Amino acid sequence: MGADGGRAKKVTGKVYKCWDEVTTKKKGQTEVVDYLIDPFVGGSSAADPESLSARHSFPELWNLEKRYGSIIAGALQSSLFGKRDKTVETKGGPRKNKNQRGSFSFQGGMQTLTDTLCKELGKDDLKLNAKVLTLAYSHDGSSPSQNWSITCASNKKTQEVDAVIITAPLDNVKDIRITKRGTPFALNFLPEVTYLPLSVLITTFKKENVKRPLEGFGVLVPSKEEQNGFKTLGTLFSSMMFPDRAPSDTYLYTTFIGGTRNRELARASTDELKNIVTSDLRKLLGAEGEPTFVNHFFWSKGFPLYGHNYGSVLEAIDKMEKGLPGFYYAGNHRGGLSVGRAIASGCKAADLVISYLNNASDKTVSDK
Incomplete structure (x- = not known):
């Protein structure tokens, strides 16, 4: 991944910094770049490793590399220390550290947050x-x-x-x-500032029509998989992550398209994107038939690109x-x-x- 400063190794004519152990392209390490770093970057920023500054995009990973000499070693060290620090001593005895990361939402979706803020402000103060x-x-x-x-x-x-x-x-x-x-x-x-266009497609399928329903947070698609016909960046399994997102007999998926991988595709029509998303979900999850619900959001400036400058x-x-x-x-x-x-x-x-x-x-x- 490109970065400002830090150690660099030149690989096949391109400079990768900060990701020393996973971007050297040595035999046996290519898959780590293609199937770990690439989809992680695409799924979290809609960009690609070569266009990003690691220092500004992922400061925690950058700091791990600076402190421990490599990201992998730093992650292992941090994991070990993290296990020791799960409890915090207080006057009343040890207690669990509440400052832990995780995904959360509201029963009505994330719009509940902005709706509540609007209500608190009142109509007179909100324009x-x-x-x-x-x-x-x-x-x-x-x-x-x-x-x-x-x-x-x-x-x-x-x-x-x-x-x-x-x-x-x-x-x-x-x-x-x-x-x-x-x-x-x-x-x-x-x-x-370069902005990355992004389309978000919400689709639902009857559970009986999804033959391989994967459990978990979701799936990220490496750019290398374009050769196998995949065109999306990734999909969140929204109804599995949070309850009451869809009827009990339905799966709800949130799929992302565009970014640096395919800027023009982000601007495609709802019908075209529905076909693309359905095709990818067929390959990934064995989804059959057409989605029972489709909603499309397009963001012309989805993310600012934290580039090398x-x-x-x-x-x-x-x-x-x-x-x-x-x-x-x-x-x-x-x-x-x-x-x-x-x-x-x-x-x-x-x-x-x-x-x-x-x-x-x-x-x-x-x-x-």
């Missing part, structure tokens, strides 16, 4: 489908509040706010006219935040692509806003 046209910072130091004014396309009215958290793609941020104390704040230093993107984001007091950028453009990472990014941004407003308030009080 949907409101494209931001301008952002103006005009704080003169005399007051800690109402530093920013925002104008949206929906009503052209200006709203005063204390701070701004933005999670839009950087391409969209460039389109916003930002001023700082009346002077245009140019964002020409923001580099171009992604360090310049992170530096530009930092520069943007430092140049605009009370302005914070969150989301999956740094720190990780997963939902969990995106939520953590939002929590961090909220903490920074609170700290910023508290510091501004303290400064105003001390100046009086």
